[in-house]
Amino acid sequence: MSMAPQTAHPPLPAARAGATEPAAPITAEAEASARQARKKNRLVALAFLAPFLVAFLLFVVWPMLHGFYLSFTNQSLTGAGGNFIGGGNYAEAFSDPKVWGSIRNTVWFTIISTVPLVIIAMAMALLVNTGLPGQWLWRLSFFMPFLLASTVISQIWSWLLDPEIGLANEVLQTLGFEPVAWLQTPHLDLISITIATVWWTVGFNFLLYLAALQNIPEVQYEAAAVDGASRWRQIRSITIPQLMPVTGVVFVLQILASLKLFDQAYQMLGGVSSDTSRPIVQYIFEAGFVGYEFGYAAAISYVFFALIVVVGIVQMTIVNRRKGE
Amino acid sequence: MITRRQLLGGVGALAGAGALAGCSPTGAPPGADTLQFWHLLSGGDGVTMQSLLDRINESQDDYFVRPTVLEWGTPYYTKLAMAGSGGRAPEAAIMHSSRVPGYVPGGLLDPWDTGRLAELGVSRDTFTGPMWNNSLVGDQLYSVPLDAHPFMMFSNREVLRQADVLEDGGFPAVSTPQDFVDVLREITAAAPEHGLSYGFIGDGAQMWRLFYTLYAQHGAEMSFPQGGSAQIDDEAAVESLRLMSQLVDGEIASSQGTIDAGIAEFSAGSSGLLFSGVWELPPMQDAGIDVNIEMIPPVFGQHAVYADSHAFVLPHQQDPDPEKREDTYAFVAELLKNSFDWAGAGHIPAYVPITEDPQYDELQPQANYAGAADHIVYDPKSWFTGSGANFQADFGQVVQDSIRGGDGFQEAVDGLRSMVDAILAEPNPVDPEGTWNP
Numbered sequence: 001m002s003m004a005p006q007t008a009h010p011p012l013p014a015a016r017a018g019a020t021e022p023a024a025p026i027t028a029e030a031e032a033s034a035r036q037a038r039k040k041n042r043l044v045a046l047a048f049l050a051p052f053l054v055a056f057l058l059f060v061v062w063p064m065l066h067g068f069y070l071s072f073t074n075q076s077l078t079g080a081g082g083n084f085i086g087g088g089n090y091a092e093a094f095s096d097p098k099v100w101g102s103i104r105n106t107v108w109f110t111i112i113s114t115v116p117l118v119i120i121a122m123a124m125a126l127l128v129n130t131g132l133p134g135q136w137l138w139r140l141s142f143f144m145p146f147l148l149a150s151t152v153i154s155q156i157w158s159w160l161l162d163p164e165i166g167l168a169n170e171v172l173q174t175l176g177f178e179p180v181a182w183l184q185t186p187h188l189d190l191i192s193i194t195i196a197t198v199w200w201t202v203g204f205n206f207l208l209y210l211a212a213l214q215n216i217p218e219v220q221y222e223a224a225a226v227d228g229a230s231r232w233r234q235i236r237s238i239t240i241p242q243l244m245p246v247t248g249v250v251f252v253l254q255i256l257a258s259l260k261l262f263d264q265a266y267q268m269l270g271g272v273s274s275d276t277s278r279p280i281v282q283y284i285f286e287a288g289f290v291g292y293e294f295g296y297a298a299a300i301s302y303v304f305f306a307l308i309v310v311v312g313i314v315q316m317t318i319v320n321r322r323k324g325e
Numbered sequence: 326m327i328t329r330r331q332l333l334g335g336v337g338a339l340a341g342a343g344a345l346a347g348c349s350p351t352g353a354p355p356g357a358d359t360l361q362f363w364h365l366l367s368g369g370d371g372v373t374m375q376s377l378l379d380r381i382n383e384s385q386d387d388y389f390v391r392p393t394v395l396e397w398g399t400p401y402y403t404k405l406a407m408a409g410s411g412g413r414a415p416e417a418a419i420m421h422s423s424r425v426p427g428y429v430p431g432g433l434l435d436p437w438d439t440g441r442l443a444e445l446g447v448s449r450d451t452f453t454g455p456m457w458n459n460s461l462v463g464d465q466l467y468s469v470p471l472d473a474h475p476f477m478m479f480s481n482r483e484v485l486r487q488a489d490v491l492e493d494g495g496f497p498a499v500s501t502p503q504d505f506v507d508v509l510r511e512i513t514a515a516a517p518e519h520g521l522s523y524g525f526i527g528d529g530a531q532m533w534r535l536f537y538t539l540y541a542q543h544g545a546e547m548s549f550p551q552g553g554s555a556q557i558d559d560e561a562a563v564e565s566l567r568l569m570s571q572l573v574d575g576e577i578a579s580s581q582g583t584i585d586a587g588i589a590e591f592s593a594g595s596s597g598l599l600f601s602g603v604w605e606l607p608p609m610q611d612a613g614i615d616v617n618i619e620m621i622p623p624v625f626g627q628h629a630v631y632a633d634s635h636a637f638v639l640p641h642q643q644d645p646d647p648e649k650r651e652d653t654y655a656f657v658a659e660l661l662k663n664s665f666d667w668a669g670a671g672h673i674p675a676y677v678p679i680t681e682d683p684q685y686d687e688l689q690p691q692a693n694y695a696g697a698a699d700h701i702v703y704d705p706k707s708w709f710t711g712s713g714a715n716f717q718a719d720f721g722q723v724v725q726d727s728i729r730g731g732d733g734f735q736e737a738v739d740g741l742r743s744m745v746d747a748i749l750a751e752p753n754p755v756d757p758e759g760t761w762n763p
Contacts, residue, residue, distance in 0.1 A: 074757040077403065078431045079410030081757040163526060164579055164586030181581040184527030184725075271398065272527055272718045289403045290715055292754040 071298035078292055089299035099300055101275055102283040103307070105190060109265075109279065110258035113194045117254050118247060120198065121205030126235065128206075129213045139210070143203035150200075154267030157196040158183065161268075183269060189277040193265050200264070201257070205250050212246040213239065252315060259308060280304050353389030358649050360390045360656060361415035363405060365397035366635070369607050370670050377666060381659050388652035398713045405640060406755070409433035414640030416653045422459050422468050422634040423704040423711030429462045430708065431755030435639040436465040438654075445658035451677050455701040456634060462706075468636035469657055471664060472672035474603050475632035475697050476534040478622075482615040484597035488515035495617050495693070496598075502568045505624045509577045512597035521578040522596040524587030525569075525728070529721025530712070531584055532569070532728065534631045535600055536720075538621055539565035541629035541702040549707040551753065555745035559738055564625065566727055566734040573728060580729055603694070606671030618671075618694045628700040633712045634675060673698050708753040719744055 071089055074081040093099050128138045145153065160167045161182035169179035182192040216239065224234050262281040273282060284304070288297030353359050366374045371394060378390050393415065395401045402424060408414040410433060420428070428434050442448060449457050452470060460468045478496065485491040488511045492498065499505045513520030525531040540547065543565070545558035573580050582590075584601075591599035592612040599605070600621070609616045620630050637657045639650075661676040665684070668674050668691045679685065680695040704710040710717075723744055727737040752759055 074752075076431070076754045076757055077410075078406045078433055078755045080431045080755050083758070162583055162586055163581040164583060165589060179581070181526055184581065184583070186726075189527075269527065272529060272721070273715070274527075274722055286715065290399050291709075292406065 067298045068302060070295050071302050073295045074293075075295040075298075076292045077288060077294050081295070085295070089296045090303070092296060093299050093303050098275070098278070098283055099280070099303070102278045102280040103304065105277060106259060106261055106279045106281070109190055109194060109261050110255055112191065113197050113258045114251065114254045116194075116198050117202055117205055118250055121202050121250070122209050122243065122247070124202070124206045125209035125213055126239070128210060139207075142206045145200050146203035148200065150263035151267060153196060153200045154264050157192075157199075157264075158268050158270070161192055161196075186274065186276040189269065189274055190265075193261075193268055193277060196268065197258075197261075197264055205254070208246055208250055209243065212243055216242045248319070255311070255315075259311075353391070354386050357386055357389045358646075358652050360388050360417060360649060360652055361393065362390050362417045362656075363393045363395060363401075363408075363415045363640075364419040364635075365395055365401040366419065367394060367397065370604065370672075373666055373670050377660060377663060380663065381656065384659075388649075388656060390656055402713060406431075406433055409640040412641060412643030414642055416639075416642075416649050417657065418638050418640050419471065419635050420468060420638045421712040422456075422470060422636045424714065425460070425468045425636065425638065426462055426706045427708035427711065427714070427753070427755065428638075429467050430753055430761035432761070433641050433755065434467050435641050435645070436467055437469060437639065439466050441654050442466075442469070442658065445654060447658050447661060447676070451661075452675055453677065453698045453701070455703070456675050456698065459634070459701075459703045459706075460636060468634075468638050469661070470634040470636040470675035471661065472667055472675050473632045473634050473698050473701055474672045475620075475630045475694075475701060476538060476600065476602055477618050477620060477630065477694060477697065479591065479599040479601060479605070479609060480617045480619070481591065481594060481597055481599075482617055483594070484516050485512065488512045488597060495619050496622065499622045499624060502564075502571070502624045505568075505622055506571055506577070509572070509598070513577050516595065516597045518590055518595035519576070519578050519582075520596060521572060521598045521600065522582065522587035522591040523572065523578045523600040524582045524584035525573065525721075526581045526583055526725070527721070528584050529718035529725075531600075532721045532724060533717040534602070535569060535621075536562075536565050536724070537702060537704070538629055538631040539568055539625060541631070542621075542623050542625035542627050544627050547705045549705045549710070549745055549749060551707070551749060553749060555742050555749065557738065557742055557745075559735065561625070562738045562741070563734040566724060566737060568624070570728045570731045570734075574731075603671035603673070606690075607669070617690045620694065620697050620700065629702050630697045630700050631703075632697075632701040633703065635672070636675075707749075708755065709748050716748075 072084055072086060074083055074085050074088070076082075124138075124142050128135060128142070132138060148156075159165075163169060163179060163181040163184065166182070168182060173179055180188065183189050220238050221234055224238060229237065260281060261279040262285070265277060265279050266282055266285075269277060273286060278286075280300070281304075284297050284301050287293050287300060291297075362378075364374060375392070378392055382389055395404055402420075405414075405418055405420070406428065409428070410431070425434065439448065447469065452460075456470045456473060460466055460470055480496055482491060482494065485496070490497050490508055490511055497508060499508055509520045511520075523531070523535070525535070537547075540558070540561050543558065543561035545561035546556070547558070548556045550556070572578050573582070579586070587599060588601065588605060588608070590596050591601075592609055592614060594612075594614060599609075603618060606616070606618065620628055623629070637660075639653065661674075662678070664674040664676055665679050665682070668679070668685070668688055671691070673691070673695055674680055675698070680698070685695065686692045704712075704716075709715065720741065723740040724737045727733040
């Protein structure tokens, strides 16, 4: 429909030609019509973007600005308050041990989940890529958990890890170990959530790695084999270096996903929050929706936002420096 | 291999089933006012409530009650608070009584007119003392209880009989913690698994329910004055924690039982006793257990039982329609008078004429524990306590290690006090300026 004029009179190349090749003869009419086409083109583009832009403004930009404003008020979810209190919420957030404790939990979770999510995914992809029989079965079973909703995996794992009737303790006891209260013991709770998360999401990284592996040209291995390189040597000198770009992508995606930890932690612990497992996103939720302190919740989310921006800048500098090399 | 289409088909079928499961209320008769009524009762409770509502809707033409069922816990209370703050709330709603004191200061609820209720046969005399007093904030009535759902001791009579401790169809009379533990050991010896099923681990609410029952048995009170300091009887608190830790020694009860595991164990007939809320009665009856329910024995001197109530409230409306208000009063009074079936779900109906009815004696085992309504203790009144609030979970964090470890009880009580004091120093978020006066 509205794509038709674009394909009929490609205005962009014409415009560009006018700009880069001043020597070409241009009549005034041609330039005017090009300008008109450009204008029309911009309007068409805007029309296409409009639905997204409206949603973006309404649900991203406006809440961000309004949230920032709220963080300086004592607004309550119940409509009470709403008066400007300056930096009071920020002062409270910086001195609230639960804020720092839950940021620590989130960061700790990010570290202990990202590393296995990269290493295990890579190992699984390497194994499957060696040409094991029944490739589709491996691919399917490694990727399948990723398709489940967070609610489903939370249910599965809270039953598996139940201290009394869970499979995990059944296995431990059969092997002669003491049973463990996985989700109810301080510090162990976050590790249990990490185990469930790794099982759940490792399939996505596995798929990225598998695709990357299949892109490595076979000739490189052949050349290495001719030179007498062992299998292990081939992996070290060909496969792993070639996987570096995708590893970078996986790391970035993983860190961002892990910092957002909430669903499975909230659900596996049945909404109970413990000081050793409460992620920062859950604390924001608790402050705003259980404690009704919207202003305070907004302030904490901006503190967290600032931290993520710092992480982003560090990441960008590293990536840019690497590109420079 | 499952194809993508099969998978999507399966997901679609599930979603369809979910949509069909939603209730489809019949329409309002012409000319009747529609009363919006929010509640958080799901499962068996939800079915019972719906049948009570259906009966009321069919019995008259003045009004039609249209229920909205929301998920219990934080989601429900968040939405109710927002509805009240907007001033366009439903005509009536159910809340846990323990949450009412937190809602009143923000002007989220309208008080009940006791005179108008009395005309409809609902008054101070038709509730037990603890229930009525708990419904007051200041001297205004802000909630009308439908029931009490106390935390009780379930027993499997068959196991008690095998242990040779059954007395008058129930648990033998004991009056000290030591006697209690001794009887529990006898039951443990006869039971297939544990003597007692008590899920508590990682569940602050379960720990609080037992703790506060035992604490109140001392005759001790606990109060949390806003801006002040928590009033806690240290000795009673320490003794209560000590008994709890004696019970979860790994033999009498599991030292790491979750609430689900405890219920599963008892309903499988593998234990003699269960500490739980009365709402677990129907599943136990369905499981074919010869079940009795009674109060946890008064080992510290007095009968006391932790409970909460489902109660009717009037969420704040900016401009209540006088006719609908009239209908709302009639509806609540009518539902209370017809709440006999509510006992089927295990709850003790709050409206005293129901439990005093001779017919109620035939309801077993409900009739055995209706008397618990006289000994109810509710959460200390404050804006941060109550069912589904953070306080109970935080309590669990503070005491769980001492209960499991068998020491550090005084430190746990100190921890509780400093935790509460920190909250008391903060303003009530529904009234951050502290402008509300009772």
